[in-house]
Amino acid sequence: MEEGAPQNNQLSRKCYPYPLLHNVHKYLPPPSVTCTLGYSCETLYTEGDFVYFHYGCDGFNDNGWGCAYRTLQSICSWIVGKRSANESNTAVPSIKEIQQTLVQIGDKSSEFVGSRDWIGAIEVFYVLDMLYDVVCKIIHIAHHDDLKKYANVLKKYFEEFGGLVMMGGDMDAASKGLAGIHISGNQVYLLVIDPHFVGIPESVQELVDRGYIRWQHTSEFVDSSFYNICLPQLK
Template structure:
């Protein structure tokens, strides 16, 4: 696969931003259909996890011989092998979320994922300092998933200014072959863009999964 990397590069900062923190290191953009599998409607959690795994590979996780990014089926097989899912999960179209993502990061790369539960979308504001600390400390993509808002996505940055706070959101729901759109086209279509906190539904809870690694090694 010839996947695009770092598709947020060149995206302007929010207007009047006076504080910005962005992802460190490099990642590949995994999205619906990028490996020839049509996973529309169920694969967004897997694609977000794959994006995080690509960052872990670039960050040097997984040993001297880095383990490649797992496929959707490899992710399913691993969750079955760990006892998290029944055998029928392999080959299914069942979703995964932040808990499964944390299990898989640990399984494939020995990197734990810190899970943070947020009761309502508006409560994301309470986690802004944690987001700043993560990205300023060399952290990678953060997976986000909810209940009413069940579309998995990744956070790549955080911004604050007189007009409020914004998060840099990477959306895996684009469907197409690798390289079918250029970086600027993906940006113009909103597959990676700055979002106001109001983008996150107040009626939904959210879980955040912070990979406990930084560009160049483990956090802590």
């Protein structure tokens, strides 16, 4: 670990302008699809607690470029919740602290701090490894590949780790979290935690009603986009 890099217990204490929502994935029932005769229906969710981070939730305006940072913050809150409930949100890095971490490990130049540059699954991996000593597995899904083919990989991940997953792409540049999978025969849905919400959510139901927390069929993702999926390896 490089000297001067922020660690979990060195992150600045956070004060948010309003209470952030917790465990938004628990409010959405499985998709209403009929189980095909002879096939099993199974739904798996992120296990443990996490905080829903979204655009501007800490008073910092990252509208239009900070979605992967926000998903990373939600994953950090899941890790913190697994390790120490007493730390709450205080050990989740700010966007600036995320940028500083990437500079300090040599992944980015100093000009990156304070920029609006996007990050992806690889940077999420680096930050989780640096700040929390949590390694990740990266799945690369090529352009026009069938996302459904990776259903068993994701199912196994939720069975073994029950983590919160980050998903990012190129043509589909809207980074998002994945907090569950539903498999019904050959139908596969992913539970999307979308950080693009702007404003103060009145409730989880508002997020559901407006589609920020949603089940999304694998056919509804952009098949002309590649996707990288970051799977934190923490039990």
